[in-house]
Amino acid sequence: MDLGLNEAQQMLKTSAQDFLSAECPDTYVREMEEDERGYTPELWTKIAEQGWLGLIIPEQYGGVELEFQDLVVLLEEMGRYMLPGPFFSTVVLGGMSIMDAGNEEQKQEYLPRIAEGQIIMTLALTEPSARWDAPGVELTATANGDSYTLNGTKLFVQNAHVSDYMVVVARTGSSEKDISLFVVPTQSDGINQTLLKTIASDRQSEVVFSDVQVPSSALLGVENKGWETIQKVMQWGAIGKCAEMSGGGQQVLDMTVDYAKQRTQFGRPIGSFQAIQHHCANMATDVEGSKFITYQAAWRLSEGLPADREVAMAKAWVSDAYRRVCALGHQSHGAIGFTKEHNMQLYSRRAKASEIMFGDTDFHLENVANIIGL
Amino acid sequence: MDFKFEGIDEDFRSEIKDFVEKELPWNWREQDLDPEDEKDSVLVRNFKRKLGDQGWLTMAWPKEYGGQAASHMRQVVFNEEMAYRGISAGDAGIRMVGPILMLYGTDEQKEQFLPKIASAEINWSQGYSEPDSGSDLASLQTRAVEDGDDFVVSGSKIWNSAHADSDWMFMLVRTEPDAPKHRGISFVLTELEGQEGVTIEKIPMMWDAYRGLVTFDNVRVPKKNLVGEQNRGWYVGAALLDFERSGVDRPARAKRVLEDLVEFCKENKKNGRLLADDPVIRNQLAELAVQVETTRLMCYNVAWMQSQDLIPNKEASITKVYGTETVNRLYGLGVKIMGLYGQLDPDSKWAPLKGRIENAWLRSFGGMVAAGTSEIQRNVIAQRGLELPRG
Numbered sequence: 216m217d218l219g220l221n222e223a224q225q226m227l228k229t230s231a232q233d234f235l236s237a238e239c240p241d242t243y244v245r246e247m248e249e250d251e252r253g254y255t256p257e258l259w260t261k262i263a264e265q266g267w268l269g270l271i272i273p274e275q276y277g278g279v280e281l282e283f284q285d286l287v288v289l290l291e292e293m294g295r296y297m298l299p300g301p302f303f304s305t306v307v308l309g310g311m312s313i314m315d316a317g318n319e320e321q322k323q324e325y326l327p328r329i330a331e332g333q334i335i336m337t338l339a340l341t342e343p344s345a346r347w348d349a350p351g352v353e354l355t356a357t358a359n360g361d362s363y364t365l366n367g368t369k370l371f372v373q374n375a376h377v378s379d380y381m382v383v384v385a386r387t388g389s390s391e392k393d394i395s396l397f398v399v400p401t402q403s404d405g406i407n408q409t410l411l412k413t414i415a416s417d418r419q420s421e422v423v424f425s426d427v428q429v430p431s432s433a434l435l436g437v438e439n440k441g442w443e444t445i446q447k448v449m450q451w452g453a454i455g456k457c458a459e460m461s462g463g464g465q466q467v468l469d470m471t472v473d474y475a476k477q478r479t480q481f482g483r484p485i486g487s488f489q490a491i492q493h494h495c496a497n498m499a500t501d502v503e504g505s506k507f508i509t510y511q512a513a514w515r516l517s518e519g520l521p522a523d524r525e526v527a528m529a530k531a532w533v534s535d536a537y538r539r540v541c542a543l544g545h546q547s548h549g550a551i552g553f554t555k556e557h558n559m560q561l562y563s564r565r566a567k568a569s570e571i572m573f574g575d576t577d578f579h580l581e582n583v584a585n586i587i588g589l
Numbered sequence: 590m591d592f593k594f595e596g597i598d599e600d601f602r603s604e605i606k607d608f609v610e611k612e613l614p615w616n617w618r619e620q621d622l623d624p625e626d627e628k629d630s631v632l633v634r635n636f637k638r639k640l641g642d643q644g645w646l647t648m649a650w651p652k653e654y655g656g657q658a659a660s661h662m663r664q665v666v667f668n669e670e671m672a673y674r675g676i677s678a679g680d681a682g683i684r685m686v687g688p689i690l691m692l693y694g695t696d697e698q699k700e701q702f703l704p705k706i707a708s709a710e711i712n713w714s715q716g717y718s719e720p721d722s723g724s725d726l727a728s729l730q731t732r733a734v735e736d737g738d739d740f741v742v743s744g745s746k747i748w749n750s751a752h753a754d755s756d757w758m759f760m761l762v763r764t765e766p767d768a769p770k771h772r773g774i775s776f777v778l779t780e781l782e783g784q785e786g787v788t789i790e791k792i793p794m795m796w797d798a799y800r801g802l803v804t805f806d807n808v809r810v811p812k813k814n815l816v817g818e819q820n821r822g823w824y825v826g827a828a829l830l831d832f833e834r835s836g837v838d839r840p841a842r843a844k845r846v847l848e849d850l851v852e853f854c855k856e857n858k859k860n861g862r863l864l865a866d867d868p869v870i871r872n873q874l875a876e877l878a879v880q881v882e883t884t885r886l887m888c889y890n891v892a893w894m895q896s897q898d899l900i901p902n903k904e905a906s907i908t909k910v911y912g913t914e915t916v917n918r919l920y921g922l923g924v925k926i927m928g929l930y931g932q933l934d935p936d937s938k939w940a941p942l943k944g945r946i947e948n949a950w951l952r953s954f955g956g957m958v959a960a961g962t963s964e965i966q967r968n969v970i971a972q973r974g975l976e977l978p979r980g
């Protein structure tokens with residue numbers, strides 16, 4: 216057993232910290248909250264140069280061919296530094312869908328361009344029903360000769376506004392899991408997007424498909440088998456979000472401990488009051504738990520072991536733990552932590568968004584209940 | 590034991606409902622107004638005037654000052670009905686400055702301020718906290734130096750509502766730097782409007798609102814605006830005012846949010862099932878309903894104690910901690926029930942209940958810090974209430 220990071224992971228973590236502290240300071244995060252695109256192409260290019268976009272893409276497609284657990288180490292740091300932009304949607308949602316379901320030609324076409332930073336991708340999964348299960352997919356793709364016609368509405372699509380391609384999850388048959396995936400250029404005729412205003416100031420959109428025509432070659436993998444891939448993508452997505460939350464939680468804890476040492480009231484640091492000490496201790500407990508429950512699931516996913524139980528437990532735990540950590544962080548900071556100028560609220564707003572992506576605590580506890588035999 | 594309100598108080602409850610239904614210029618079921626918001630403040634002020642005309646704003650005041658000397662339970666009824674409808678009635682002037690002037694003010698001060706306070710003409714800002722003095726308020730450093738007929742005030746006051754067109758600030762200032770910290774503080778009234786040396790900065794908060802930072806640079810405040818004795822301001826500010834201070838507005842507001850959420854659950858689905866049929870959601874909402882009810886009774890107890898001439902001490906702190914934390918849990922549950930939609934800002938077309946719950950949830954964190962943090966309240970409960978030794 217080895218619960219720690221290996222040497223390569225440690226290096227990745229350190230270089231991510233060096234890179235992100237230099238390139239993604241909080242000033243950048245704030246600027247991007249207001250920015251129309253939500254990221255800068257300059258930083259995107261530098262990220263590509265780090266090899267991060269191709270971190271888990273096989274070498275034959277121009278990637279570095281590391282494992283999912285290595286990506287998790289990187290995502291943890293991105294959560295800590297709140298990296299804005301389409302990294303997650305391109306690599307975890309778009310890229311991993313193609314790696315899982317794509318045929319050789321499709322992999323050749325998209326993966327090298329992802330690795331090089333030439334294209335931005337996302338996944339169009341959820342709809343106004345806001346469901347994470349197969350019946351929630353109502354957008355239809357109707358075959359006609361060697362093309363398909365897409366009709367329906369996707370909601371909460373991450374970074375659709377800057378994506379070159381979307382992996383669209385569509386219904387192609389009447390039985391529950393008759394679902395197929397299509398790689399669709401975002402600029403296609405008949406696609407209409409509207410940005411939503413969200414708590415995390417991230418970029419999510421409503422995307423309406425009206426008679427959007429795509430060639431048969433856009434079908435990713437096998438018709439009516441798309442849901443198998445989506446289930447895996449949701450697991451990677453859930454654990455990817457856990458990693459971001461775990462990193463964010465660590466930063467909130469560090470910030471709070473620092474502040475508790477610095478801020479004096481009644482002639483002593485507030486960190487000398489047991490009330491504040493207990494807050495910090497509770498936060499540390501949540502952060503510790505978040506890390507290991509995330510790593511365990513990431514490891515199982517990397518090894519290709521069954522991971523339903525571990526993923527459900529991780530997402531259920533970390534979603535709540537991170538919210539608790541942020542709440543105690545706020546409470547310990549007093550009024551200053553509620554100001555827009557303070558970083559505390561940048562984390563707590565993002566915590567809410569991560570909590571509900573790929574299923575919240577209730578959703579995953581229900582999975583756990585099934586898995587433990589209830 | 591008798592948990593009923595008096596018949597006349599229940600009649601009064603109906604009277605308020607009828608009045609609000611007829612006179613309120615906005616739909617309280619659909620819209621939350623923020624008295625510190627520029628657009629909203631005009632509507633709120635105008636409606637307050639109407640409440641003032643009814644004599645309701647100052648119903649707690651003694652008759653000699655134009656009030657009705659209303660019983661504590663009648664005040665509970667009024668505060669409950671207003672809070673339930675999201676109406677801000679009663680402001681710092683009516684609840685704090687007025688009564689303090691009745692206790693400590695000069696005749697001239699009473700004459701100058703009380704009528705205007707009663708008719709909600711003055712917009713007050715509370716200038717207690719400073720950047721370095723929050724929980725430890727008595728360490729405040731804003732200096733007031735005597736100079737002829739004036740004090741010359743320098744320093745800064747933070748987290749107040751001065752950004753929202755406040756006319757006056759009631760503030761604590763240090764007049765005697767060498768005295769023990771509680772004994773060198775004075776309570777003064779400072780006009781902000783058009784005052785030389787006053788700079789007001791807006792601090793954007795994580796919810797959709799601001800707090801104020803006011804900097805005083807050699808601002809002249811006439812000595813006639815000193816309330817109570819010089820250097821006794823700490824005790825003036827801390828005067829226990831015999832008004833209803835049960836915090837009953839919190840469970841009243843929460844009751845309305847609960848109702849909104851129940852309606853939401855009856856109309857919306859999660860994973861194909863009506864939220865109202867989901868046992869987890871049912872359980873969680875029911876639990877909150879119990880917590881809100883418990884809070885309400887705790888608040889009633891505070892008011893009832895007051896009506897019996899008992900001084901609620903730990904009881905008031907208990908309602909503050911439990912009330913603000915319950916409100917935070919309730920909004921948190923509301924946001925959670927809304928699932929992916931819970932993350933939408935108020936101005937999103939897809940936002941349920943106009944995004945009110947999301948924004949109120951963020952704001953509700955402030956409640957656990959403002960006016961004495963939960964930690965400080967728990968210290969009070971443990972040390973003053975339960976007489977545990979100080980750490």
Ligand SMILES: Cc1cc2nc3c(=O)[nH]c(=O)nc-3n(C[C@H](O)[C@H](O)[C@H](O)COP(=O)(O)OP(=O)(O)OC[C@H]3O[C@@H](n4cnc5c(N)ncnc54)[C@H](O)[C@@H]3O)c2cc1C
Pocket residue numbers: 478480481485488489490491546547548549550551553714715716717718719720722723724725747748749750800955956958959960961962963964965968
């Ligand atoms: C929404 C909002 C509105 C406000 N409105 C006003 C206003 O109108 N006018 C005004 O003057 N002020 C206002 N305040 C300020 C408010 O009174 C202070 O924020 C509050 O007293 C706490 O002070 P602080 O924020 O400086 O936190 P600090 O006092 O620095 O506290 C930081 C942390 O340390 C803890 N702590 C401090 N001392 C102890 C102790 N002895 N034991 C255990 N824990 C301790 C606190 O509980 C908190 O968790 C407002 C604040 C908010 C959030």
